[in-house]
Amino acid sequence: MHLLVFKICCSSVFPSLKIHPLSLFFLNSEQQTIPTLISNMNLLANILKQPIRKSVLIHHRSCRLTLFAKLPESLQLPAVNDTLFCFSLSTTAHTLLSQHAPLFDLQEQDAHNVNVQSIDFPGGRVTFTPQIKFISESTDKRVPCYRVLDDDGYPFAGSRSEQVDKETALKMYKSMVTLQIMDHIFYEAQRQGRISFYMTSMGEEAINIATAAALSPDDIILPQYREPGILLWRGFTIEEFANQLFGTKNDAGKGRQMPVHYGSKKHNFVTVSSPIATQLPQAAGIAYSLKMDNKEACAVAFTGDGGTSEGDFHAGLNFAAVMEAPVLFICRNNGWAISTPISDQFRSDGVVVKGQAYGIRSIRIDGNDTLAVYSAIRAAREMVIREQKPILVEALTYRVGHHSTSDDSTKYRPLNEIEYWKTARNPLGRYRKWVQRNGWWTDEEETELRGSIRKQVMNAIQVADKTEKPSLKELFTDVYDRLPLNLHEQEKSLRETIKRHEQDFPADVPL
Amino acid sequence: MLGVLRRKVACKANASALEQGIRVAASRAFSSSGKEMTVREALNSALDEEMSADPKVFIMGEEVGEYQGAYKISKGLLEKYGPERVLDTPITEAGFAGIGVGAAYYGLRPVIEFMTFNFSMQAIDHIINSAAKSNYMSAGQISVPIVFRGPNGAAAGVGAQHSQCYAAWYGSCPGLKVLAPYSSEDARGLLKAAIRDPDPVVFLENELLYGESFPVSAEALDSSFCLPIGKAKIEREGKDVTITAFSKMVGYALQAAEILAKDGISAEVINLRSIRPLDRSTINASVRKTNRLVTLEEGFPQHGVGAEICASVLEDSFEYLDAAVERIAGADVPMPYAANLERMAVPQVDDIVRAAKRACYRSSSLAASA
Numbered sequence: 001m002h003l004l005v006f007k008i009c010c011s012s013v014f015p016s017l018k019i020h021p022l023s024l025f026f027l028n029s030e031q032q033t034i035p036t037l038i039s040n041m042n043l044l045a046n047i048l049k050q051p052i053r054k055s056v057l058i059h060h061r062s063c064r065l066t067l068f069a070k071l072p073e074s075l076q077l078p079a080v081n082d083t084l085f086c087f088s089l090s091t092t093a094h095t096l097l098s099q100h101a102p103l104f105d106l107q108e109q110d111a112h113n114v115n116v117q118s119i120d121f122p123g124g125r126v127t128f129t130p131q132i133k134f135i136s137e138s139t140d141k142r143v144p145c146y147r148v149l150d151d152d153g154y155p156f157a158g159s160r161s162e163q164v165d166k167e168t169a170l171k172m173y174k175s176m177v178t179l180q181i182m183d184h185i186f187y188e189a190q191r192q193g194r195i196s197f198y199m200t201s202m203g204e205e206a207i208n209i210a211t212a213a214a215l216s217p218d219d220i221i222l223p224q225y226r227e228p229g230i231l232l233w234r235g236f237t238i239e240e241f242a243n244q245l246f247g248t249k250n251d252a253g254k255g256r257q258m259p260v261h262y263g264s265k266k267h268n269f270v271t272v273s274s275p276i277a278t279q280l281p282q283a284a285g286i287a288y289s290l291k292m293d294n295k296e297a298c299a300v301a302f303t304g305d306g307g308t309s310e311g312d313f314h315a316g317l318n319f320a321a322v323m324e325a326p327v328l329f330i331c332r333n334n335g336w337a338i339s340t341p342i343s344d345q346f347r348s349d350g351v352v353v354k355g356q357a358y359g360i361r362s363i364r365i366d367g368n369d370t371l372a373v374y375s376a377i378r379a380a381r382e383m384v385i386r387e388q389k390p391i392l393v394e395a396l397t398y399r400v401g402h403h404s405t406s407d408d409s410t411k412y413r414p415l416n417e418i419e420y421w422k423t424a425r426n427p428l429g430r431y432r433k434w435v436q437r438n439g440w441w442t443d444e445e446e447t448e449l450r451g452s453i454r455k456q457v458m459n460a461i462q463v464a465d466k467t468e469k470p471s472l473k474e475l476f477t478d479v480y481d482r483l484p485l486n487l488h489e490q491e492k493s494l495r496e497t498i499k500r501h502e503q504d505f506p507a508d509v510p511l
Numbered sequence: 512m513l514g515v516l517r518r519k520v521a522c523k524a525n526a527s528a529l530e531q532g533i534r535v536a537a538s539r540a541f542s543s544s545g546k547e548m549t550v551r552e553a554l555n556s557a558l559d560e561e562m563s564a565d566p567k568v569f570i571m572g573e574e575v576g577e578y579q580g581a582y583k584i585s586k587g588l589l590e591k592y593g594p595e596r597v598l599d600t601p602i603t604e605a606g607f608a609g610i611g612v613g614a615a616y617y618g619l620r621p622v623i624e625f626m627t628f629n630f631s632m633q634a635i636d637h638i639i640n641s642a643a644k645s646n647y648m649s650a651g652q653i654s655v656p657i658v659f660r661g662p663n664g665a666a667a668g669v670g671a672q673h674s675q676c677y678a679a680w681y682g683s684c685p686g687l688k689v690l691a692p693y694s695s696e697d698a699r700g701l702l703k704a705a706i707r708d709p710d711p712v713v714f715l716e717n718e719l720l721y722g723e724s725f726p727v728s729a730e731a732l733d734s735s736f737c738l739p740i741g742k743a744k745i746e747r748e749g750k751d752v753t754i755t756a757f758s759k760m761v762g763y764a765l766q767a768a769e770i771l772a773k774d775g776i777s778a779e780v781i782n783l784r785s786i787r788p789l790d791r792s793t794i795n796a797s798v799r800k801t802n803r804l805v806t807l808e809e810g811f812p813q814h815g816v817g818a819e820i821c822a823s824v825l826e827d828s829f830e831y832l833d834a835a836v837e838r839i840a841g842a843d844v845p846m847p848y849a850a851n852l853e854r855m856a857v858p859q860v861d862d863i864v865r866a867a868k869r870a871c872y873r874s875s876s877l878a879a880s881a
Contacts, residue, residue, distance in 0.1 A: 220617070254650035265652040270616060273648075275640050281606045282641065285613025285621075292595060292619070299613075315606030322601060323610075478651040479685050481709040484741075484788050 142349045145396055146376055147366040151425070153433030161375040166440050171233075172213050172370060173435050176205040176428050177446075178453050179229045182238060183401070185457045186245060190259075190405045194465060195245045197259045201226045203368070203400030206427035207332055209233055210373035211300075215381055218297035219328075220268045220286050222279035225260055226332065227302050234267040238456050242464035249510070254478070255470040277307040280316025280329065284390075287325035291388055298326040298384045306337025308351050317358045320390035327390045328380055329360075332367060334399035339412040355392035367395030368427040371434070398425065471510045472498075546732065551721040553695035554584045557702040558622065560734040562592055565620060568706055569596040571607050572624030572661075581626050582662065582721055608634030608659070612641045615657040615711075622706060625661035628677045628715065642711040643686030655711045660702070663691070663715035664758060664809045665857055671845035676810030678757065681713040682786040682819070688740055689786040691715045691757040695725040697784055700738030708740060715786075717759045743790035745797070749779035752803040752867050755794060755820055757783040760807045760858065767863035776871055786816060794820060795827045802833040803870040809857055812840035837866040 045051070118127040148161040155161070164172075183200035190198040201208055208229025215221075221230055228241065240252065244262050247255035252264060253271070263271025270286075273279060283301030290297055307313060308331060320327045331351045335342055348354060355362025361383070365376045373395060380391045398421040402409040409418065423429075435441045472494070476487045498505045548556075562568045569592075574581045576589040576599040589597040600607040604625060611621035625631045631638065642655045664676040681689045688710050692698040698716070705712040730736060746761060747768050756764040761782045768778040779797050783790065798804050804824055806817030817838040824836065842856040868874045 222613075252650060252652070253648070256648050256650055261648070263649045263652060265649075271645065271649040271653060273641060273645075275636055278609060278636060278641055279613075281603075281609025281637075282613030282616065284606075285610035285615070286617045287613075288610065289614045289617035289619045311605055312609060315603040315609060318601060319603065319606045319610055323598070474650075478647045478649075480688070481646070481654060486788060486791075 137347070138349060143352050143364050145364045145366050146372050147369050148371040148375065149369050149430055149434055151430060153430045153437065155371075155434075161371050162378050164371065164374060166438070168213060169435055169438070170440055172209050172374070173428075173431060173441065174449060175209045175212075175229065175233055176370070176431070177449055178238075179205050179208060179232055180428060181450060181453045182228075182232075182241065182457055185454065185461070186241075187401070187405065189245075189461055194461065195259055197405055198245065199225055199260045199404040200401035201229060203398045203421055203427070204332060204334060205229060206370040206373050206431065207330075207367045207395050207397060210370045211330065211377050214374045214377035215300060216297060217268065218295070219381070220270065220290070220297065220299050222270045222283045222286070222299060222301040223272055224276070224279065224302045224304055224307060224332075225272050225274075226304070228260065228262060231262055231264060231267055231269050234269065236262070236264060236267055236269075238453075238460045239463065240264075242457075242460035243467070246461075246464040246467065247469060248464050248467040249470045250464075250467060251470070254474045256474075256478075277303050277310035277312040277316070279303075280307075280310075280312050281319060282316075283327045283329070284316050284320040284323060284325045287320065287327040287390075288323055291324075291326055296385060298328055298381060300328045300330065300381075302330050302332060304337060305331065305333040305335065305342050305345055305351065306340060307331070308354065309345055317354070317360060317390065317392070321359045324389050326384045326388050328377070328384050329390060329392045330377075331392065331394045332397060333394055334367075334397045336399050336403070336409070336413070338403040338407060339409070341413075350394055350396070352392065352394040360390050360392050362392035362394065364394045364396065367397030368425060368430065370427060370431040397427075400426075468510050469508055546727050546729075547724045548695040548699075548727045549722055549724050550692070550695050550698045550716070551582070551584060553698040553725075553727070554702055554716070554721075555586055555588075557699045557706075558585060558588060559591070561703055561706040562588065562596060564734070565706075566596075567618065568620045568622065569598065569614075570622045570624065571598040571600055571611055573600055573602060573607075573626055575599060575624050580624070582718060584716075584721070585624070604630050604634040605637065608637040609641070611657050611659075612637050612645075612655060615642070615655040616645070616653050620656050620658075620706060622658045622660060625659065627666075627673055627718070628661050628663040629673055629675055631659065631661070631677065638681070638687070638711070638713070639684055643684050645686075646710070647686060654709050656709045658702075658705045658708075658712045658714055660705075660714035660716060662718035662721075664717055665841070665846060665853070666718040668848060668850060668853060669846075670848040674846035676715075676808065676841070677713075678715055678786045678808065679810055679815045679819075681715075682789075682816060683814075684787075686711065687787060688712045689715065690740065691783065691786055693720070693746075693758055693761040693782050693784070695723075696727050696731045697738065697744075697782070699727070699731055700736055701740070701784060704737045704740050707737065712740075715758065720759055720762075723762075738784070741785045741788040741790060743784055743793040744782045745779060745793070746782045747778070747780040749777040749801065751777045751779075751801055752805060752870050753779045753781060753794070753797040753801045754805045754807055754863065754867065755781045755783055755817075756807040757786065757816070758809070760809055763858065763860050764807055764863060766860045767867065770860065770864050771867055774868070774873070776867060776873070778867055783816075789819065789823070791823045791827065795824060798824050798828050799831045802831055803867075804832070805837040805839060805863065805866045805870055807839045807858060807863060809841050812838060812843055815840050834870045834872065837870050839863060839866050 118125055147156065148159045149155055179201060183202055186195070186198050187200050189195050204226060208227055212230040212233035217234060221227070223230065241262070243251040244253055244257070245259040249255070253261070257263070257271065261272040261274070263269060270279070279301050280303060283299040287299035290299065301316070303313065317329060319325070320329070333342065333351055337345055342350070350364065352362045352364040363376060363380065366372050376393060380393055384391050400418060400422045432441065473491070476483060476491045479487060495511070498511070558570065562570070570585055570588060575585045576594065576597045579586040579589070585597060608623055608631070611623040614621050625634070638659060642657055645653045645655050663678065665674040678689065678691060681687055688705070688708065690701045690705055690712060692701045702714060705714050747765060749768065754764045754768065761780065764780045768780050771778045779801055781794060781797055806820045808816050810816065817840055821836045821838060824832070839858045839862055841858065844856060846856055847853055865874065
């Protein structure tokens, strides 16, 4: 190799590099092949410990490929702005495109063009084409869905998934059963008029529990409203759920929120907020804070298929990508947003394809497959934290229950469709088969568990129903950090009025 | 002649040496430092000091970093604190307001800048439904120590979508604190208080005041200086009529007070400083002293700040009123652009003088002259 040192003004030779007068160590590489060039360059870059940059100039049929690296400080020439070190060779567009296209980020279709040119714009260099070619609005093939167990609970041959030990597998199954029973009984309690409102997570137990199991308790959850299973996994008791639903004095939320709007700081579960998708940019904010704190944890934000239509979905994902915030966005695509089917919600191939539009890595998974959810979320979380960037997971599932107790979904979807997903495609049934086949669970244990959970939930309802409501004082606290003067006066005035008209004051509000 | 000169000064948007002279004469005695500071410098120094004192404080908004701030309020801060604490954002008010709220949930102390509060409309859900209500709805588990700041109200010739005053909108929402500084001392003290406050604060600045200079006391220049939230300031004592105002209108009220003094009417000018909580006790104490009230604001009249002050005074000091309350507000129309129409759509010093005189029975009422 001959070393030639000369000062040249490179802006015309390397227009995209914007270099000022510099020195080049220019190695005679014209006779080398592209693979040799790359390996030589890698060798030298390793020695010098500098990153390689590449420049590909394509003019008509010829190409100049240049790989260069900056010399480390100690080897820089004095009185010179920058000393570079480069290999360069000329090749043909054909060679480069047909054999090495992936290496140099060139489009496949450009291989068919003899006249391939590229040009600079804000945002980077693009090759351009003389053909008018629109990117199709849909692909023949939809993005495939990651799945581990078939409908009968048998793992597919060649399926890749995380090993789950017996303890975790059983905890997951038992939690799913608890969630299912809890939902069923609380729903009935609302129908009987004992609570004002309820929302079930039926059909989505796998997403709830397997996600919770795959995350760490330090990860901060920003739920939509169909993720109580995460709280359950993290140790929120059935009694605590009941207290929130009944708004009793034992409710950590002091009876401030309508039912199912759980929140628990100690479980890292941000209180459910009704407006849809507002939690998405907020998750980016929390993630950014975790990043600033150098915490080994991420923010995990949930939304449904409907939530992806909100402006905040765009804001949240775009921002998280730009800020490189460690957020895991999980979309529960359950097919329905109250009565709006997904065909009326968006025209894209679901939600997974939207990730790429924001520069976010994404994956589609079978949300009814407990093991798939567990493995995928483990992998995604690990990437989010290691690379400190957002990931989007679309979990396909079906909303078996009505949207809420204020909804009757039989009005807008066929009964047999609901039945099908409730039975044949039920996530519990499928997972149970796998667990039992491993010898970890029996029918007797099933009956026993179901019986005991039922009793526990029924009991929790009885107790919560009879428990006192929060005291009058809690009407006024927490509006601000400290009770402001006007509220202090209002409370005083209210208490005086109560004293004067005791008979008019409701008996079930403790003073 | 001085009156004519003052009249001319009143029509200009910017302060002149004459106006400053009037203000110094009219103000209470500051411990003399001889130092003057523009509102812009006051805000910048407040941000700088709070960011220096607490590493959790960070600034986010459009153009706050590289551009040094759309109105140069955050000048020099990117250079001093780096891109992790001074964040330039894409154009998504909903996005960065939401991110700020999320960061505040976690425990950071964001200062979110809206280029004007008109654009806060695109993020108002995050401000009201999340920031204001979260502490209450989570029963104290999630506090939101966030500050939303930016220019509010009319500027000059920017039309309807850039000129609305949002004091009444945010002032009606429990859970928020709403501040409206006037002078540089207000700006410094209130912004520092806002950043240190554990509750969400909406900080309404005024674009036309940014360039105005005010004297600042040595105490105000200290980095621990802080003004209490919820206390109004008596800018000028008087005994005949109370004029309440906030932000730019305080300056107009002071000018009107000078003119009224010539006619033998001694006006007491109250700089509200805090829209929520409203300093009802100072306002009522003043009305009980003067027995007459003129409320002044730039925003729309219906459901405005003046309406609330009226109601408060009627409830607490009814027997003390010797005249009906006069409400001065902007015209009940979207702000027109043409300079002559714009001038007619915002209160001018003449309007204040006339209203004060009506309250003092020195001229016939509005209804009679209609």
